[in-house]
Amino acid sequence: MRLLGVSKVYPGAGSADEVTAVDGADLEILEGETLALVGESGCGKSSLLRLLNRMEEPSAGDLYFGDARLSTFEPTALRRRIGYVQQTGGLLPHWTVQRNVCLVPELLGWPKERRRKRAEELLRLVGLPAATYAARYPRELSGGERQRVAVAHALAADPPLVLLDEPFGALDAITRAEVQQTFMRLRASREQTAVIVTHDLDEAFLLADRIAVMRRGRLLQTAPPQELIDSPADPYVGELLDRAAN
Amino acid sequence: MTKPALLLAVLALAAHPPAPAQETQPETPSPGGTIVVGSKNFAENRLLGELFAQLIEAHTGLEVERRLGLAGTEFCFEALRTGSIDLYPEYTGTGLVTLLGEEPTASKFEALATVRAEFLRRFDLHWLAPIGFENSYELAIRADLAHSGEGELRTISDLVPVAPTLRAGFGYEFVERGDGLPGLADTYGLSFANVQSILQAPKYQAAAAGAVDVIDAYTTDGRLLVYDLVVLEDDLGFFPPYEAAPLVRGDTLERHPEVGAVLGLLGQAIDEGRMRALNLRLQEEHEPIEDVAHDLLRELELLPGDVETVAPERQPRDSGLGAYMWSRRRELSTYTAEHIGLSAVALALGILFAVPLALLLDRLRTGTSEAMIRIIGMSQTLPSLALFGFLIPVLGVGVVPSVVALWIYSIFPILRSSCTGLREADPDAASAATALGMTEGQVLRRVRLPLAVPTIMAGVRTAGVITVGTATIAAFIGAGGLGQPIIAGVQLVNIQQILSGAIPAALLALAADAMLGALGKWLRPRGVGP
Numbered sequence: 001m002r003l004l005g006v007s008k009v010y011p012g013a014g015s016a017d018e019v020t021a022v023d024g025a026d027l028e029i030l031e032g033e034t035l036a037l038v039g040e041s042g043c044g045k046s047s048l049l050r051l052l053n054r055m056e057e058p059s060a061g062d063l064y065f066g067d068a069r070l071s072t073f074e075p076t077a078l079r080r081r082i083g084y085v086q087q088t089g090g091l092l093p094h095w096t097v098q099r100n101v102c103l104v105p106e107l108l109g110w111p112k113e114r115r116r117k118r119a120e121e122l123l124r125l126v127g128l129p130a131a132t133y134a135a136r137y138p139r140e141l142s143g144g145e146r147q148r149v150a151v152a153h154a155l156a157a158d159p160p161l162v163l164l165d166e167p168f169g170a171l172d173a174i175t176r177a178e179v180q181q182t183f184m185r186l187r188a189s190r191e192q193t194a195v196i197v198t199h200d201l202d203e204a205f206l207l208a209d210r211i212a213v214m215r216r217g218r219l220l221q222t223a224p225p226q227e228l229i230d231s232p233a234d235p236y237v238g239e240l241l242d243r244a245a246n
Numbered sequence: 247m248t249k250p251a252l253l254l255a256v257l258a259l260a261a262h263p264p265a266p267a268q269e270t271q272p273e274t275p276s277p278g279g280t281i282v283v284g285s286k287n288f289a290e291n292r293l294l295g296e297l298f299a300q301l302i303e304a305h306t307g308l309e310v311e312r313r314l315g316l317a318g319t320e321f322c323f324e325a326l327r328t329g330s331i332d333l334y335p336e337y338t339g340t341g342l343v344t345l346l347g348e349e350p351t352a353s354k355f356e357a358l359a360t361v362r363a364e365f366l367r368r369f370d371l372h373w374l375a376p377i378g379f380e381n382s383y384e385l386a387i388r389a390d391l392a393h394s395g396e397g398e399l400r401t402i403s404d405l406v407p408v409a410p411t412l413r414a415g416f417g418y419e420f421v422e423r424g425d426g427l428p429g430l431a432d433t434y435g436l437s438f439a440n441v442q443s444i445l446q447a448p449k450y451q452a453a454a455a456g457a458v459d460v461i462d463a464y465t466t467d468g469r470l471l472v473y474d475l476v477v478l479e480d481d482l483g484f485f486p487p488y489e490a491a492p493l494v495r496g497d498t499l500e501r502h503p504e505v506g507a508v509l510g511l512l513g514q515a516i517d518e519g520r521m522r523a524l525n526l527r528l529q530e531e532h533e534p535i536e537d538v539a540h541d542l543l544r545e546l547e548l549l550p551g552d553v554e555t556v557a558p559e560r561q562p563r564d565s566g567l568g569a570y571m572w573s574r575r576r577e578l579s580t581y582t583a584e585h586i587g588l589s590a591v592a593l594a595l596g597i598l599f600a601v602p603l604a605l606l607l608d609r610l611r612t613g614t615s616e617a618m619i620r621i622i623g624m625s626q627t628l629p630s631l632a633l634f635g636f637l638i639p640v641l642g643v644g645v646v647p648s649v650v651a652l653w654i655y656s657i658f659p660i661l662r663s664s665c666t667g668l669r670e671a672d673p674d675a676a677s678a679a680t681a682l683g684m685t686e687g688q689v690l691r692r693v694r695l696p697l698a699v700p701t702i703m704a705g706v707r708t709a710g711v712i713t714v715g716t717a718t719i720a721a722f723i724g725a726g727g728l729g730q731p732i733i734a735g736v737q738l739v740n741i742q743q744i745l746s747g748a749i750p751a752a753l754l755a756l757a758a759d760a761m762l763g764a765l766g767k768w769l770r771p772r773g774v775g776p
Contacts (some may be wrong), residue, residue, distance in 0.1 A: 084678070
């Protein structure tokens with residue numbers, strides 16, 4: 001997926017000025033990589049992520065998915081091919097764990113038996129045995145368990161691209177480390193592209209092949225972790241790394 | 247069967263409550279069905295209505311539907327004019343002054359001649375033979391006040407100088423009507439220290455208790471015999487003559503000429519003294535209207551000997567509330583069934599209207615939909631009698647306008663809660679569902695609507711309790727229900743009768759609350775709520 005000069009401007013409400021969340025972003029997401037978008041809260045990283053599955057439409061610039069413009073894809077069909085995990089998990093509270101995991105397969109019309117098998121497999125992979133967890137409701141799970149289910153349901157239909165918006169941000173440190181381990185194990189076993197938004201540089205270093213640093217809507221530098229450390233392209237990048245190191 | 251489908255089935259059942267058990271009808275198949283008899287909401291008029299009904303039942307093959315106790319002259323007249331009822335007892339003076347807007351006249355022959363000609367010409371309504379008594383307005387004053395001070399008060403003219411120190415308690419209609427207080431005050435130059443509007447029946451008690459000094463009374467009111475009141479002579483002849491007579495629709499007489507013939511049997515049959523005694527039986531002895539009417543027809547030898555008339559079960563006197571309610575169990579169960587039917591249909595319609603409307607409003611901007619909800623909320627503040635005032639010219643009286651009124655009251659709570667429920671039902675879940683590729687319709691059906699169910703059902707529960715509680719007003723326009731004994735009991739100052747409607751009504755409201763609470767729990771999706 002490529003972005004060329006993409007901007008997103010939100011119209012001002014009432015007397016408030018309009019807000020430029022994303023400002024002329026050029027970015028190429030390479031097949032199979034894990035790309036982390038990092039920056040302070042409000043820097044536009046979540047907006048950028050939501051442009052990728054057409055939850056937002058760009059105010060300017062073009063996005064390409066393969067060779068075709070993103071805007072030529074029908075939004076719901078597109079989203080069914082892109083996994084998505086949000087900070088609060090976004091599980092449907094009135095659906096069981098199993099049904100939540102297989103939400104996208106259900107939308108795609110997979111037969112029931114295939115969905116059940118798929119849920120079982122994924123739940124095992126995220127460390128929640130189906131026998132115990134499949135019939136539970138989200139509120140009967142801990143925060144960490146919920147995020148594991150969220151990861152499972154983003155991967156359920158084997159999408160070529162997975163978007164994760166602060167997926168582990170609401171978890172305590174120990175749980176976060178556990179779920180991160182699970183996520184890495186899952187990533188290792190498949191050739192999926194992933195874009196993960198985080199404000200936690202450690203997490204970015206742990207999970208990502210490349211890191212894109214954003215500030216006030218602008219992409220400052222996109223590079224592998226080591227390159228960011230060795231040759232920061234902007235004083236802010238260095239500052240950010242120093243802060244993380246402390 | 248899915249839950250919503252099952253719910254619909256239950257509501258459909260509720261919409262057709264089993265018909266109250268019919269008495270076996272006399273086998274003569276009626277050539278033209280049903281006559282609907284109405285009456286106003288005070289004892290004498292009800293009794294006349296019941297007399298008409300029993301006479302028609304005894305002498306014709308027609309079925310009679312009773313819509314007794316409609317809330318006042320205007321309601322009865324509108325119901326008659328629009329064909330919701332076929333006939334009701336009216337008074338010539340009322341017809342002349344209130345309904346035609348003519349000047350009062352002192353001659354009862356002139357009054358009758360005028361209303362006969364004018365009602366026929368304007369409305370195709372027929373005044374049949376007068377029943378034989380006049381029931382005029384009178385002013386009555388507490389005896390102790392009439393005899394105190396300088397000289398006795400005998401006439402209304404005598405009252406004029408002392409009136410500014412007196413408190414008046416007048417009926418609602420009397421205060422408004424041209425042939426009531428406004429005209430009286432003009433004619434005599436009368437003005438009181440203050441005027442309170444009180445229902446006809448409690449006025450006498452208010453006077454006896456010294457809460458008011460002067461009341462309006464009816465000539466034939468039995469209580470004039472019991473309470474210590476002095477009737478003041480209308481020395482200027484202000485009050486027009488009020489002869490009681492059946493007022494009948496022209497097309498009814500055309501279809502069923504026998505109705506006119508049968509009601510003619512009552513012509514000049516009852517004089518003032520007899521009517522006063524009959525009213526006393528109703529007002530002070532609390533005898534059931536059906537019994538009093540039946541006894542009278544027997545005394546007048548107006549019941550054909552060969553027709554087996556079903557004498558209503560006599561209730562034991564001075565029995566407790568329990569025995570009273572037991573003796574009226576048949577009527578009470580009919581009223582209860584009607585009450586449940588009216589409420590259930592109105593609530594079902596409320597749900598079927600308000601929830602889709604909420605879905606529609608949900609597509610608008612929050613500000614716009616809030617404004618619309620507020621406008622719809624104003625329907626809640628309409629007093630029920632005013633609402634009936636709008637509905638009767640269009641829908642007549644009876645079940646339909648009652649259901650419509652209750653439906654209107656049920657909309658707002660359901661709409662309010664549905665809008666809130668849809669807006670606030672877990673926005674995270676809705677946005678996640680969208681991000682994973684649900685269409686807008688799928689998000690609504692599979693996520694937002696199910697998650698809104700607990701909030702929607704809270705509104706339905708509120709609406710249900712409001713509907714059951716408000717359904718007592720249906721009796722004002724002849725739709726029956728548990729308001730029937732309440733309103734009749736208030737008019738007859740019969741506490742047992744009031745309670746026999748009020749207690750089941752309160753229990754029904756509690757039951758509705760519990761049932762809708764349980765239903766809400768059952769419909770609530772698993773994984774949501776407490």
